[in-house]
Amino acid sequence: MADTKPKTYQLLLxxxxxxxxxxxxxxxGPYFYSLKPVPLxxxxxxxxxxxxxxxxxxxxxWTDIQKAIVKKIAKGFPIILIFFSIGILIGSWVISGTxxxxxxxxxxxxxxxxxxxxxxxxxIIFSLLTGTxxxxxxxxxxxxxxxxxxxxVDLGITAGAIIGGAFFGDKMSPLSDTxxxxxxxxxxxxxxxxxxMMYTTIPSAILAAIIFFCLSFAYxxxxxxxxxxxxxxxxxxxxxxxxxNILLIIPPIIVLxxxxxxxxxxxxxxxxxxxxxxxxxLFQNYSIENLIQTLLKGYHVNMAExxxxxxxxxxxxxxxGGLYALNEAIFFxxxxxxFIGILDMVKAMPTLxxxxxxxxxKKWMLIVSSLIATAFTNAFTSNQNATSFIIGDAxxxxxxxxxxxxxxxxxxxxxxxxxxxxxxPWTASTLFVxxxxxxxxxxxxxxxxxxxxxxxxxxxxxxxxxGCFYKTNKT
Numbered sequence: 485m486a487d488t489k490p491k492t493y494q495l496l497l498x499x500x501x502x503x504x505x506x507x508x509x510x511x512x513g514p515y516f517y518s519l520k521p522v523p524l525x526x527x528x529x530x531x532x533x534x535x536x537x538x539x540x541x542x543x544x545x546w547t548d549i550q551k552a553i554v555k556k557i558a559k560g561f562p563i564i565l566i567f568f569s570i571g572i573l574i575g576s577w578v579i580s581g582t583x584x585x586x587x588x589x590x591x592x593x594x595x596x597x598x599x600x601x602x603x604x605x606x607x608i609i610f611s612l613l614t615g616t617x618x619x620x621x622x623x624x625x626x627x628x629x630x631x632x633x634x635x636x637v638d639l640g641i642t643a644g645a646i647i648g649g650a651f652f653g654d655k656m657s658p659l660s661d662t663x664x665x666x667x668x669x670x671x672x673x674x675x676x677x678x679x680x681m682m683y684t685t686i687p688s689a690i691l692a693a694i695i696f697f698c699l700s701f702a703y704x705x706x707x708x709x710x711x712x713x714x715x716x717x718x719x720x721x722x723x724x725x726x727x728x729n730i731l732l733i734i735p736p737i738i739v740l741x742x743x744x745x746x747x748x749x750x751x752x753x754x755x756x757x758x759x760x761x762x763x764x765x766l767f768q769n770y771s772i773e774n775l776i777q778t779l780l781k782g783y784h785v786n787m788a789e790x791x792x793x794x795x796x797x798x799x800x801x802x803x804x805g806g807l808y809a810l811n812e813a814i815f816f817x818x819x820x821x822x823f824i825g826i827l828d829m830v831k832a833m834p835t836l837x838x839x840x841x842x843x844x845x846k847k848w849m850l851i852v853s854s855l856i857a858t859a860f861t862n863a864f865t866s867n868q869n870a871t872s873f874i875i876g877d878a879x880x881x882x883x884x885x886x887x888x889x890x891x892x893x894x895x896x897x898x899x900x901x902x903x904x905x906x907x908x909p910w911t912a913s914t915l916f917v918x919x920x921x922x923x924x925x926x927x928x929x930x931x932x933x934x935x936x937x938x939x940x941x942x943x944x945x946x947x948x949x950x951g952c953f954y955k956t957n958k959t
Contacts, residue, residue: 490542492839495832498535499864502823505530524910525819532823539826549826556825560867562750563817563912567810569753570622570920571782573739575805576760577626578783579775581726581768582735584802587630588722591715596635596705600696603628603645604934608689611653615660616743618913620650622920623739629921630801634718636706638699643923644931645696647906652689652934655681655902662868662902669876670894680891683951684899688938695933721798725788727767735760782806804922813915820910824865833861837878847886851946854879854893858900863908871901889953892946899942903935 509522536549577583594602606628610620625646632642654660658674667677735756742752757779764775774787782805785794827833837860841853854875862871875897883893905913909925918925930936945951 488543490539490830490832492836494538494542495827495830495836497538498531498823498827498832499836501534502527502531502864525816528816528819528823528910532819532826535823535826539830544829549829552829553822553825556821556828557818560817560821560912564814565750566618566753567814567817567916567919568807569750569757570618570916571806571809572779573622573735573753573757573760573805574626574809574920575778575782575807576757576764577735578802578805579768579770579778579787580732580735580760580764581728582732582760582763583627583630584722584726585728585732586627586736587634587801588719588728590627590631591634591719594631594635596631596637598697598700599628599632599635599637599705600641600645600699600703601693603632603642604649604693604696607646607649608653610740611650611660612657615654615657615663615746616749617647617650617654617660618916619739619743619749620653621646621917623736625650625917625921629923633801634715634797638703639923640927641696641699641703641931643917643921643928644933646921647917647928647932648689648692648934651903651906652685655685655898662872662898665869665872666876666894666897666901669872669897670880670890671876672891672894676891677894680889680895680951680953681898683945684895684938684942685903688934688941691937692933717795718797721791721794724791725785725794725798725802727769729763729767732763732767734763778806780807782809800922810916810919813912813919816910816915817912820912824867827864833865834874834878837861837874841878841882844882845886847888847952848946848949850879850882850886850888851892851896851952852943854883854896855900855942855946858897859904862901862905862911867912868901868905872897875901892952896942899938903938906932907935 505522505527509527513519514521536546539549540546574583606624607620610624611617628646629639629642632639655663656678657663658678663678664674666672667674670677672680738756738759739752742755761775761779764770765772769790770778770787777784777787782803784803785791785799788794837857841857844850844853857878858871858875861874862868865871865874876893879893880890883890905911906917907929908914909929914925917923917928921928
């Protein structure tokens with residue numbers, strides 16, 4: 485380990501290098517020189533190499549750097565396990581007939597003209613009950629995006645609505661891990677924290693819902709896709725591929741109940757997948773070999789050898805899942821953790837946050853600063869749990885000195901942390917929703933209206949002094 489701590493500019497260099505190659509690789513090259521975007525895996529690998537080289541020049545040993553990387557990957561390994569579990573879960577739910585059955589009856593029941601509003605509110609309910617945005621996206625979100633692909637509505641808007649609804653429910657649920665961590669990191673009562681978040685989240689949700697309703701008229705279902713002939717053909721194809729039974733709802737019920745009673749995510753998902761596998765063998769015409777291939781590489785319509793002609797939209801809808809489904813997200817997550825692990829070795833993020841935002845005297849400026857610091861920390865750690873404690877530790881005393889309730893701080897941590905994760909292309913949440921829903925970041929991010937609106941509402945309320953509890957005693 486080096487004898488002296490790195491100076492401020494030395495801590496900034498890795499972040500400036502990362503920002504530079506992101507700008508060149510993702511903005512200047514593609515938009516001004518018609519070059520292909522540089523893969524984010526390569527960008528973070530280069531940033532990690534630069535950081536490692538810099539700190540070795542400053543006197544840090546490679547063994548210390550390697551230990552920091554391994555430590556970070558070990559802490560983030562539960563995310564990788566969830567990625568694997570989600571792939572297995574989706575594949576098993578498809579071959580068992582669970583997802584096809586929900587899509588089939590969803591097509592019959594749901595009016596596609598109001599798909600965007602439905603895609604927003606249904607995940608809200610699911611997330612409020614379970615406290616998990618990822619679980620909502622991976623279960624009810626997959627069903628909704630499947631219905632949307634068949635009925636011909638815009639998938640980018642639908643995905644944005646699903647993601648916004650899932651993260652709203654997650655943020656406002658007392659069962660959510662991020663909600664509990666934000667309150668714990670700031671020393672705020674859980675329900676005081678949730679009550680504080682209502683000031684920014686509920687207005688954002690109302691505005692988002694209104695816009696999604698209006699978008700139903702601006703981006704209606706495509707006529708040629710939603711024609712009676714195509715509609716009937718799709719339903720007939722689903723019926724020819726799968727047999728339906730009321731017991732096929734058991735896998736989703738396991739996930740729902742497991743989330744409500746706060747059981748560990750991975751075991752619950754694997755139990756649900758196991759039940760789906762049993763149901764597949766009981767009710768479907770697929771072989772054990774088909775089932776194993778589905779768990780490994782995902783379901784494929786061609787496994788149904790008894791069918792001859794299947795519409796293309798069925799392939800797009802059901803060819804998904806498997807252990808390797810999220811392999812790109814997993815590899816990229818590892819690259820991000822390597823880079824962040826090197827920065828954690830020198831405590832770069834908390835040090836920079838304390839240096840940049842110290843000495844602020846005005847109340848509204850302190851709140852806005854905590855918002856900015858949260859977004860900055862979340863973007864460069866890709867970890868909301870770490871962000872909660874870094875920002876909480878950095879700003880608690882400042883909030884106390886200016887007599888601002890800490891529940892404003894806990895709210896700010898979620899407003900510019902949890903809520904913007906899916907707007908940053910390299911976070912684990914973004915990689916997860918892209919891999920799970922099959923909709924690209926470029927297609928959905930500008931329709932993630934809840935988070936975008938919340939980005940503006942949070943600082944406006946801070947500047948106006950609304951919902952800031954200035955007269956509240958120190959927590």
